[in-house]
Amino acid sequence: MIESDRFDANLTAFVLRSTGAATISSTEVVQSLWSGYGQIVRCHLTGGETQSVVLKHVRWPDQQTHPRGWTTDHSHQRKLKSYQVETSWYERYAQRCVDACRVPKCVAAEHRSDGVLLLLEDLNAAGFAxxxxxxxxxxxxxxxxxxxxxxxxxxxxxxxxxxxxxxxxxxxxxxxxxxxxxxxxxxxxxxxxxxxxxxxxxxxxxxxxxxxxxxxxxxxxxxxxxxxxxxxxxxxxxxxxxxxxxxxxxxxxxxxxxxxxxxxxxxxxxxxxxxxxxxxxxxxxxxxxxxxxxxxxxxxxxxxxxxxxxxxxxxxxxxxxxxxxxxxx
Structure with missing residues (x-):
């Protein structure tokens, strides 16, 4: 577990603004992204309608660290595009996936100069734990x-x-x-x-x-x-x-x-x-x-x-x- 006071202030503001919650009571790292490109974090909320959300926080790394040694610029550019594609998917297509092909609902998405923020429904809370x-x-x-x-x-x-x-x-x-x-x-x-x-x-x-x-x-x-x-x-x-x-x-x-x-x-x-x-x-x-x-x-x-x-x-x-x-x- 990561205590909420260690959660970046800008990320906190993004989550609270997007969900209408009052506070983030705690955050939990679900997993690190491939090759050091960020983390997926579960945020537990208070004071709003939603008790938890999942933040996919993508950060462009200063130095790439691929577990199998593939750290070429081509690899980096492919990963950059992959996160742009994922954002487009959630913004344009995900809502068409009915219960038979369930995906997390997109709460909010934001492109930044240093990465991407994707705020998603917590599937654990939705019955897919x-x-x-x-x-x-x-x-x-x-x-x-x-x-x-x-x-x-x-x-x-x-x-x-x-x-x-x-x-x-x-x-x-x-x-x-x-x-x-x-x-x-x-x-x-x-x-x-x-x-x-x-x-x-x-x-x-x-x-x-x-x-x-x-x-x-x-x-x-x-x-x-x-x-x-x-x-x-x-x-x-x-x-x-x-x-x-x-x-x-x-x-x-x-x-x-x-x-x-x-x-x-x-x-x-x-x-x-x-x-x-x-x-x-x-x-x-x-x-x-x-x-x-x-x-x-x-x-x-x-x-x-x-x-x-x-x-x-x-x-x-x-x-x-x-x-x-x-x-x-």
Whole structure:
């Protein structure tokens, strides 16, 4: 816990002005942002209608400290844009996410010369206090249902003021990692993988970082909300699904369960598209995206092999899919 008298006066004024609260009784650091770009802080309030909010306080660092050594200017500029994208997401799009793809409500946002302030609803107080390091069937269904509803909501729309192509590993935003890639066949195929994913006639918005750690759960695990929209943008929904599965399961579980999880995702997607009243041929969409699932996985594997060779996700299942995809190109 951090005592309230150590909370910056300007931040205090921003929170109180935005919420109408009288005081901040205490603050609690939820987590530090990647590479020293700030903190996420829970603020406990008194004297207003809201008992707590979450402040995402982004500060441009004087010196970058990436945990894996990636501290180029290109990396810095990508992070700057990611926080601008996240602010645009909350200001322009987040309110369209209904309960089926729950996100925190944006209380206030402010751009500053030294960073960004995002004041968000506290999902813990809204009934999503659960965090998971491992998942059962209920949590998997909750996340796949969330992704399906999210993809259905934004199906066919243009990502204005977001990433043109979402995900934090997108090829165009990762030239350093591509240059570091030693796998020649994968390196040669990188542009074709991207072309096929971007060439799908069924484009939507992707969360862009849909790992397990970015989902918050109801106490029974049957409902989920998502956070962290720095890499939201256009794309094929299989990118999110492949990445989510990779974040939850080891190679044996991926081999055993991936097919069933894809089936569940498409069940949820068909239902969500019906609710959305969008004129989409959902069976044609499913056929197209099923073909793109191994390509989406291989595209992420391509990034991993350049970014962190030997990463635990670069396992037998990843290598098998990549080999099959490369042989089919």
């Amino acid at each position: 659960g965090r998971r390091r491992s998942v059962g069937d209920a949590e998997v269904d909750a996340c796949l249902s969330w992704l399906a509803s999210f993809h259905a909501t934004f199906m066919g729309e243009q990502p204005e003021d977001l990433w043109t192509i979402g995900t934090y590993w997108h090829l165009a935003t990762r030239p350093d990692e591509l240059n570091a890639l030693d796998d020649s066949p994968l390196k040669t195929a990188a542009s074709e993988l991207d072309r096929r994913l971007s060439g799908s006639p069924f484009q939507t918005f992707v969360h862009g970082d849909a790992k397990l750690a970015n989902f918050c759960f109801s106490l029974d695990g049957r409902s989920a909300a998502a956070v962290d929209f720095q890499y939201v943008g256009g794309g094929c929904g299989m990118k999110d699904v492949a990445y989510f599965i990779s974040s939850c399961f080891d190679e044996d579980e991926c081999e055993r369960r991936a097919s069933t999880m894809l089936d569940r995702y498409f069940e949820f997607l068909h239902e969500a598209l019906k609710r959305s009243d969008k004129a989409i041929d959902s069976r044609a969409l499913e056929a197209n995206w099923r073909e793109l699932y191994p390509i989406a996985w291989t595209d992420f594997f391509r990034f991993l092999q350049g970014w962190s060779p030997g990463h635990w996700k670069a396992h037998r299942y990843s290598k098998r899919l990549a080999s099959e995809v490369l042989n089919s190109l």
